[in-house]
Structure formats: structure tokens, C-alpha cells
Amino acid sequence: MPFFPSLEIGKRALLAQQLGLDTTSNNVANVNTPGYSRRRIELVETEPVKLAAGTIGTGVRAGRIVRLQHEFFDKEIRNSIATKKYNETHIFTFQRLEAILGEGSDTGLDRYIQRFFDALNDLALEPESLQRREAVLSTATSMINAFRTTGQKIRVLREDIKSKAETRVATINKLLEQIASLNAKIGIESIEGTGATAPLEDQRTKLLEQLAEYLNIDVRYDNNNMVNIAVSGSTILTGPNAQTLELKETIDSTTQERTLTLNIVDTQGNAILQLHPAGGEMASLLEHYNVLLDDKDSSNGFSIAKQLNRLVEALVTRINAISVTGYGLNDTGTAPPGRNFFDPAGTTLETIALDAAIAFSPRDIPTSSAAGEPGNSAVALQMADVINDENFLDNTTLMDFYTNLIGKLGLAGQNAKLGFDTAKAVESQMITQREAMAGVNLDEEAVQLVKFQKAYQAAARIISVANELLDTLIRLGQ
Numbered sequence: 001m002p003f004f005p006s007l008e009i010g011k012r013a014l015l016a017q018q019l020g021l022d023t024t025s026n027n028v029a030n031v032n033t034p035g036y037s038r039r040r041i042e043l044v045e046t047e048p049v050k051l052a053a054g055t056i057g058t059g060v061r062a063g064r065i066v067r068l069q070h071e072f073f074d075k076e077i078r079n080s081i082a083t084k085k086y087n088e089t090h091i092f093t094f095q096r097l098e099a100i101l102g103e104g105s106d107t108g109l110d111r112y113i114q115r116f117f118d119a120l121n122d123l124a125l126e127p128e129s130l131q132r133r134e135a136v137l138s139t140a141t142s143m144i145n146a147f148r149t150t151g152q153k154i155r156v157l158r159e160d161i162k163s164k165a166e167t168r169v170a171t172i173n174k175l176l177e178q179i180a181s182l183n184a185k186i187g188i189e190s191i192e193g194t195g196a197t198a199p200l201e202d203q204r205t206k207l208l209e210q211l212a213e214y215l216n217i218d219v220r221y222d223n224n225n226m227v228n229i230a231v232s233g234s235t236i237l238t239g240p241n242a243q244t245l246e247l248k249e250t251i252d253s254t255t256q257e258r259t260l261t262l263n264i265v266d267t268q269g270n271a272i273l274q275l276h277p278a279g280g281e282m283a284s285l286l287e288h289y290n291v292l293l294d295d296k297d298s299s300n301g302f303s304i305a306k307q308l309n310r311l312v313e314a315l316v317t318r319i320n321a322i323s324v325t326g327y328g329l330n331d332t333g334t335a336p337p338g339r340n341f342f343d344p345a346g347t348t349l350e351t352i353a354l355d356a357a358i359a360f361s362p363r364d365i366p367t368s369s370a371a372g373e374p375g376n377s378a379v380a381l382q383m384a385d386v387i388n389d390e391n392f393l394d395n396t397t398l399m400d401f402y403t404n405l406i407g408k409l410g411l412a413g414q415n416a417k418l419g420f421d422t423a424k425a426v427e428s429q430m431i432t433q434r435e436a437m438a439g440v441n442l443d444e445e446a447v448q449l450v451k452f453q454k455a456y457q458a459a460a461r462i463i464s465v466a467n468e469l470l471d472t473l474i475r476l477g478q
Contacts, residue, residue, distance in 0.1 A: 329367075
């Protein structure tokens with residue numbers, strides 16, 4: 001305790017209030033800084049001393065600078081970001097698929113299918129017409145080209161998604177490294193008790209929100225204020241140690257189904273643990289690659305590629321089953337020549353083709369149920385009637401099956417849009433509430449400035465009075 005304690009008390013008060021002014025000034029300066037959290041200084045009474053007359057205080061000191069933040073809002077914002085990005089990625093893919101399928105336009109698959117069967121109906125009315133036979137081959141070729149183009153575009157879209165997923169994994173690994181680095185610095189500062197972690201925590205919060213765009217993350221804090229991160233129960237970061245993630249593609253040796261997985265890998269690149277993200281962009285990309293666009297999907301999920309292949313296979317099989325029973329214009333004999341209309345080996349979007357037997361021979365298109373009867377259209381009528389068969393596929397007609405596929409795709413798109421809008425609204429609401437609590441309010445900071453200013457002036461007055469009293473004592477001793 002100094003000889004004249006009021007001077008020391010005044011000095012401590014000046015220093016504490018000065019730090020309060022500096023902290024408040026920094027808040028005002030960062031009012032428009034994205035991600036900045038308001039700071040407050042904790043003032044702590046210094047250790048009192050015991051005198052004969054009793055215990056007397058020795059002043060004040062600045063305890064630490066506190067970052068105003070609430071993990072509840074941070075968690076809800078991260079969850080909303082993950083859900084929003086998941087649905088946003090769904091919407092983008094569905095829009096690409098709708099453009100590929102040309103739904104609602106003259107380039108839609110349904111239009112090509114309908115034109116082909118219309119041409120078969122016309123041929124059934126006049127089976128001996130070479131012009132109508134050529135029209136059947138022309139519309140069939142156009143339909144085949146549409147199927148093949150659709151298949152190619154779906155395959156390209158799937159490869160684009162794989163490429164995008166690989167890019168996102170690289171970004172995720174970089175974010176994890178940055179968060180781990182900040183964790184290490186925050187941990188040291190927390191142990192040393194310097195109270196200098198607030199700027200680092202703000203940076204970490206922004207990085208965690210960026211990470212939430214790609215994965216649904218669960219964030220937990222340890223005793224040293226470092227974060228641990230898990231994805232669907234699997235830890236990917238512990239304090240200053242980040243795991244490395246990698247995409248791996250496996251190919252089923254029997255079905256040739258290709259599947260992408262997101263894995264934690266060791267330093268040699270060996271998979272240690274497979275992650276199963278339930279939110280964020282990565283979850284959506286993996287779903288689209290492994291299910292929606294996988295023509296060999298075995299998950300029983302909704303695969304537009306697999307269902308379109310089923311449609312093509314059923315169309316080729318049904319038309320060929322009828323075609324092999326018929327006769328062309330020049331056929332003779334008691335046994336039908338057994339010509340296929342489509343190549344039996346081409347039963348997928350990208351492999352469907354006309355059979356070589358009729359591709360350039362319109363006269364050989366089987367339309368008659370008997371040889372030497374050019375006006376007989378029994379087989380042509382059967383082929384044309386395939387479009388009306390209610391047992392074509394899954395107890396529906398061909399067009400109903402296709403319409404149901406488009407309906408499922410549209411419904412999935414609507415659900416994704418609804419999920420996106422809801423998540424966006426929740427995110428906005430949570431950000432507003434967090435800003436109300438942790439953001440800089442200029443009115444509140446103005447009050448704080450006045451408070452610290454008055455306290456500083458009062459502390460200065462203490463020193464001034466103590467100095468005058470000390471001068472009086474010194475003069476008494478002269």
C-alpha cells in the first residue's frame with residue numbers, strides 16, 4: 001500500500017476507465033465490420049487491505065475483455081446455413097435436369113415419344129405407304145437421338161457433380177486447417193489468461209459458418225475455449241488437430257455401380273472412417289451422384305437416370321416382341337422373318353438404336369400379320385397400341401410412367417425450394433437476434449462512452465485532490 005493510497009487508487013481508476021474507453025471506441029469503429037462481436041471490459045475490485053479501523057479498498061483493475069456472444073444463436077445459424085445450402089444445391093440440380101429433359105417444350109422426351117407413336121398410328125392406316133414408313137423411321141430416329149442426348153447430358157451432369165464435390169472437399173480441408181490453427185492460438189491465450197482471444201474467436205466463428213455451407217457440423221467447446229467438430233457423430237477436428245477428408249469412388253464388380261464416399265484418411269491416404277453428412281452442399285452432391293443420377297442405383301431411392309433406363313428397356317422390349325411376329329412389304333413364306341425394330345442390345349438411354357435390319361429399309365418394317373398382305377396393318381396397330389397399354393411399366397401406361405417421373409422431380413424441386421426458403425428465413429431471424437445481443441449498437445456505445453468519460457474525469461479529480469493534500473502535508477513539514 002503506498003504512502004498516500006488515494007493517488008494509487010486514482011491511478012488504477014484512470015487506467016481501468018481508459019481501457020473501457022478504448023474498448024468502447026473499438027466497438028464504435030467496427031460497427032460495420034462483418035462478423036465483429038461487441039466487446040465489454042470486466043472491471044474487478046483490487047484486493048482490499050486491513051487497517052486498524054477496518055478493511056479499505058485499494059481501487060479497481062481491468063479484469064478481461066469479454067466477447068459478447070451466445071452459442072445458441074451461432075449453432076442455429078450454422079444449422080440454417082447447412083440446410084439452406086443443401087436445398088439450394090438440390091434446386092440447382094433439379095433445374096439442370098428440367099432443362100435436360102426439356103419438360104414443357106417441343107424438345108421434351110414426351111413429345112418425341114408421342115410423335116413416334118403418332119407415326120406408327122398413321123402407318124397402321126396405310127401400311128403400304130412408303131412415305132409413312134419413312135416417317136416412322138424418321139420419328140424413331142429423332143426419339144432415339146433425344147434419348148441418347150438426354151443420357152449423355154445426365155452423365156455429364158453427374159461428372160460435373162463429382163468434380164464439384166472434389167473441389168468442395170479441398171475447401172473443407174483448408175477450412176479445417178484454419179480453424180485448427182485458430183484453436184491453437186485461442187488455447188494458448190486462454191491458458192495464459194491474456195484475454196486477447198476475441199478477434200480470434202470472431203475469425204473462427206466466420207470459418208465455422210463457411211464450413212457449415214458444406215457439412216452439417218456439431219461444434220463443442222472444451223475448457224480452453226477450443227472447438228471440437230463432428231459430422232453426424234464422427235469427429236473431424238479436435239482442438240488444434242484437424243483430420244484430412246477425401247472423396248473415394250468405388251465400383252461394384254458385379255453391377256458396375258459407381259459410388260462416391262467421403263472419408264477421413266490417414267497420412268498415406270487410406271480411408272479410416274466414412275462420413276455420412278446429412279446437411280450442407282456435400283450431402284446434396286453425394287445424394288445426386290449416388291442416387292438421383294446413378295443409372296445403376298441400388299439404394300431404392302429416386303433415380304431419374306435408372307427410371308428413364310427402365311422406360312427405354314421396356315419400350316425396346318415391348319416393341320421388339322411385337323415386331324418379330326410381323327412381315328414387311330416384300331416378305332414371303334409361312335414363318336415371319338423375326339425382325340426387331342430396335343437393336344435388342346440397346347436398352348439404355350445412351351445405347352438405344354434402330355435394328356440394322358430396318359434402319360435403312362422402310363419396306364422391311366414389320367406391319368402385317370401375314371406374308372404377301374401389304375394392306376394388313378395388324379402388327380403396326382399392336383406396336384402403336386403399346387403407348388396405351390396400362391401395364392407398360394409399374395401398372396401404368398408409358399406416358400403416365402414418364403409423367404409420374406417428371407411429377408416426382410417437380411415435387412422434389414418444390415420441397416427443396418420450400419426447405420431453402422424456410423432455412424433462409426430462420427437464418428435471417430437468428431442473425432437479427434444475434435446482432436441485437438452481440439452486434440454493436442451505437443446508442444448503447446454512446447452511453448458507455450459517457451459513463452467511462454465521467455468515471456475517468458472523476459478518477460482524475462481524485463488524483464488532483466490527493467495531489468493538493470500531499471502538497472499541503474509537504475508544506476506543513478517545511
